[in-house]
Amino acid sequence: MKIRILLTLATVLLAGSLLAQPGSIEHTPVGCLLEGEMAIMTVETSDDGLLRAYFRRQGSTDWCFVDGQNRGKASTVTLPKFDPNEQIEYYFVVLDGKRVMAKSPKIYTARNEQHCDTLFARHATMVTLECLPPGTNPISNALNAAYAVKTVVGKDPAPVQSPERPGQPPRPDQQ
Secondary structure, three states: OHHHHHHHHHHHHHHHHHHOOOOEEEOOOOOEEEOOOEEEEEEEEOOOOEEEEEEEEOOOOOOEEEEOEOOHHHEEEEOOOOOOOOEEEEEEEEEEOOEEEEEOOOOEEEEEEOOOOOOEEOOOOOOOOOOOOOOOOHHHHHHHHHHHOOOOOOOOOOOOOOOOOOOOOOOHHHO
């Protein structure tokens, strides 16, 4: 009798430890997103680290991502707005630096529709870059141009002040 009780308790403890196993992310797929709104995805994880959602428009090859708030069983990620009737694919990971601590068991899909009963961020201030192919995103191109500017170390060879007349160097007393 005592052995049966011990075996039952051991089985219950083992099953309980498997349910809260590290390295997993639980998410109930939403199926649809509300058109013109930023969808809030709820996630459950037992891992500490940076919660991140990767997403892309269906048919696209490039994945974009947004970071979420890892709060254990009450974790959330806010996705950006998408075009009407657009279908997206998404999945979640928990990162510790460059190491993946947990990931979604599959890639989920959702369609952007006019009427949908999903959570969304009504008054959120979230800076997002549109996820476009390399070379076509104007913000990314502007940042690349800014980082490509050479830095001059030492004395700048350009004159300090504009010359009085075009084509003449500034007078020595103006430098």
